[in-house]
Amino acid sequence: MIDISLIGIGTGNPDHLTAEAVKAMNAANLILLPRKGDAKSDLIDLRRDICAAMLSPSVHVVEFDLPVRASGTPDYLNAVAAWHDAIAHIWAEQIRRHLPTGGRLALLIWGDPSLYDSSLRIVERLSSIGMTTKVRVVPGITSIQALTAAHALSLNQLGAPITITTGRLLRTHGWPDHADTLVVMLDEGCAFEAIPPDGIHIWWGAYLGMAQQVLVEGPLSKVGQTIKAVRADSRARHGWIMDIYILRRR
Known part of the structure; x- marks a missing residue:
C-alpha cells in the first residue's frame, strides 16, 4: 500500500504553503521532484528551496527526469494520455526503488492538484501497473x-x-x-x-x-x-x- 499525498504548493511563493501542506510534507517517507532537463520552466529550484526550508532530515527527497510530451501532433488528447502513461511508469519505478515495502509518498503540485493538473489522473494509472494506492489531496492556492x-x-x-x-x-x-x-x-x-x-x-x-x-x-x-x-x-x-x-x- 502506497499512501500518496498530492500537495498544492501555490504559485511559487513559499508563503503560499498552508500549515496542512507542511505537515503532509513532513509526514512523507519520500518526496519526488520532477526535472525537465535543462529548461528553467520546470522551477525545480523553487521546489528544492521549499523542501530545504520546510522538511525534517528524515524525509527522503528524490529527483527524477520528467518525460517529454510529444508536441505538434494533431491528436492532442492521445499525446497527453501517452505522456501520462510514461510518467506513471516512472513514478512506479521510483516507488519500487525507494519504498519497496510501502509507505507514504508526497508530490508537490503547482497551484492545486484539482485544477488543470494531471497528477490525479496519473495516480489512477498506478493501479493498472500493479500498485495499490490511497490518495490524499492537500489543496493549494491557485493561479x-x-x-x-x-x-x-x-x-x-x-x-x-x-x-x-x-x-x-x-x-x-x-x-x-x-x-x-x-x-x-x-x-x-x-x-x-x-x-x-x-x-x-x-x-x-x-x-x-x-x-x-x-x-x-x-x-x-x-x-x-x-x-x-x-x-x-x-x-x-x-x-x-x-x-x-x-x-x-x-
Missing part, C-alpha cells in the same frame, strides 16, 4: 486566486457565470457561448488575439506571487499589444513564463 488577489478583483459578477478555459480552446473556438467572464489558463502565447477586442477588459499576470511578478490590466484593444511585448520580454529574460488572465465583457 486564479493569485491573479484576482494581485489585481484586487472579484472573479464573479453578481448572478453571472464564470467560464474557465485554456488558451488552445480560446484560439480554436473563440469566445464561449453565454460566457461573461473567462479565465484563460495554459496559454502558450496570447490566444486573446484570436477574439475581437472591442468591449473586452483583461486582467493579466505572470510569475504570480514571485519576486518577478508582472501585471497588466485594461481594455483589451488598448493593452493587448502591451501584454504581448511584456510577455515576450519577460520570457526572454527569465527563460520561461507562467501566465494567466481574465477576460470580461463590459
